[in-house]
Amino acid sequence: MLADNLKLVQHEIKAALDKRKEKEMLTGSQVTLVAVTKNHPPEVITESLALGVQNIGENRVQEAKHKQEAIGKQGYWHLIGHLQTNKARQAVAHFDLIESVDSEHLLAAVDKEAARIGKVQDILLQLNIAHEEQKSGLDREEYLALLPKLGNYKNVRLRGLMVIAQKCDDVEETRPIFAAGYRAYVRLKEQHPEIDLLSMGMSSDYIIAIEEGANVVRVGTALFGQRDYSYKF
């Protein structure tokens, strides 16, 4: 089941990459697939790793901690859900990349906790481009105000940007959101040539996200089926 789904998703990723080839995008010619395992039991992670998926995405610090205690921490873990400042310590302890940094307050907390344990924490800034009802992510003004302050935080390393598109009836409506995400990435790379990650797209829209420049996609349902919200850890 998972093996078949994975093959299909990898095939779609390759097709989308082929399609954007002539655009010569600054996000390169490869895509990292993050397997989003939230609300699935820890064994799903073990299975994914065995099939060669190295990137695991979880939404909640507590759930990830539980799973790492159950199966050990193998692979490269992405925190993709909203992070509360008071959970920064655990997030830094359990995640390789925090994709959902959405305020200076949180950035400062992550930096402080990373400094405490002598870590340089990789992060993405999450942009709120879609607006809609979703309220996580930096809006344009907050983002522009934060950029000049990044240098104050020595224990975080900016790797790039994360964008979530709104849910919509026609998936094509996500395209302008992802295109705006890519433009923001290009502008950020002028100031920070070292950035290398643009995380955009989930099960319903990762193909469009890749066509528009994503080099990280976060896919749950297309790999693992519906989430089990009764799953207790």
Ligand SMILES: *Cc1c(COP(=O)(O)O)cnc(C)c1O
């Ligand atoms: C849950 C989640 C995903 C994966 O969603 P699917 O639709 O199951 O692929 C991706 N990104 C974020 C931020 C999520 O919370």
